Amino acid sequence: MSYPPPENEPGPPQAYWPAGMPAYPGSAMPYLDPRFDPADPLASADFAGWWRRGFAVVRRGWRTLALVQVLTAVAGLVLLVPAQLFVDLSSRDLSEPDGLPVPLLAANGLLMLATCLELLIYLIGTLVAVRVTVSIATGADMRVGQAVRAVLPRVPALIGWSLLTGLITFAAVLACILPVFYVGAVFVVLPVVVLFERGNAVSRCFSLFHNDLGAAVARIATIAGLGLAISLPFIVGSVALSLLLDGTAFTGTGGVIAASVTGSVLDGMGSLICGVVLTPLIVATYADLRARREPFSTAWLNA
Template sequence: MTDPLISANFAGWWGRGFALLKAVWRPMALVQLVWVIPVLVVLIAVQLSFMDRLNDAAASMDQLNEAAASAQRGVTANIDPGSLFMPLLVLIPALLVAGLVGLVVSGATYQLMIQRVTGQPVSIGAALMASLRRVPALLGWGILGGMAVTLGFICCILPGFYVAAVVSILTAVVMVERGSGVGRCFQLFNADLGTSISRIATIAGLGIGVSVVSSIVTSIVAAISGGTGGFAVQGHVTAASIIAQAVVTCLFSVISGTLFPPLLLTAYADMRARTEPFSTAYLMPTAPTAPTNPTW
């Protein structure tokens, strides 16, 4: 098969995913910086402005541990909750804005890949504009997908992992198919469970590996820069540790945002090809829509 997205087996999917990554990783990494650099600046600025509070909060955590031990002996202790939660409250507005920008960047990443595989000029500006038009759909379906995953975890944990695997292709569905969302993800995922599970489970395993490496590197950087904690208040915080950990976190965010979309787009293409007649040609701007109920 010569289709750049669709493969007949796992090895073909793996090869196509990394071939697509190799072909378009530079513009994808650049578009990730549109989101990461402002987040990095805000994150560092907020944490530095609250560095004293962070260290006070760390001390309060120690007080909390002492209070728990003292309560067993019938002794009470006074703890200031504000020092624990105020820094997080300040970050909320910034995180909301970052989330919206992240949606635009996520959609633009898929647009860049579609431009590449359909032979169009690869343009970051055009990708961002196309993604911006799809933000309402990405936001609406993203909220519904998140609620579905949360409900799944409430229902004995395992359904949550299943729903999370299903909605992992949601961005691809929303960007490629107008008017489709969570229901379409279920249709595609369940059409061939072997194909779907093998690909999504592999991506999840890679995600865990990246997270573990990120945690190890962050810990090493924190130790080298003279701090033992970050915004999560794990210990003493210094300006150097705040900046270093924020840079490492954002760096791994760029890596994840560049590595996983090609694998997810090719997984989506494989799922769709097993549900209905489909090829990369259907992603062309003037291509016809694939039939919803194909005749085999």
């Protein structure tokens, strides 16, 4: 399958390519690595360039990226917090012999439904963040509402591919710990692939990952390390609140509500910061890996 634009579609704008020079490898190409245009805002030939380009997008567009993440987090919390609170109160009531417990099974069913809806919102937010990242990188003017309308047609595809990759990941869990890390690394760029390409997204992720294994591992391992460093304080805080919830200090209704809401908010804050910082790095990883495999320009993504 050919992933670059067809011949009848316009190529990269002249701004990305020096005048009088071919857009792709040729005898007159002066670049150290002819697969990469130094002016491209996302694709880079080395790790340092990838890092600079990713954080350049963060610096220029963190407000817009944060808005996307806030809207996603708030919508998720509106669904998840009441359901989680219902479960926490039901669990507490079941431990009280004189209480009138709400059926815990119904509470967990509500939580499962809320979690599924939250995951749907998360998938939409992920696609919007990817689309906004490309717009920020290329200097295009795209509002969040425009990005939402642009990505909605790809949401069913992302749901389908996410379910399939979830099954693959589950099979990796059954196999061993090492395959889980491998499969998880391969599918880091899945949302970007689904949004900007058509075809078998799973095989495409594997082909991009294995085409230049060293570059892929270096970038994705860095993303994973940053994600862990950002999330760890919020995870510790959430776990501490859960332990307090089991203690006598938080057995009252007010304490249960405060601990439940605060724990959900902490999880949302960690996800928000990760979304702002890591999304540009993930999109830049996709651009790097694709440029290593085939002729590519970030300008094509806006088309």
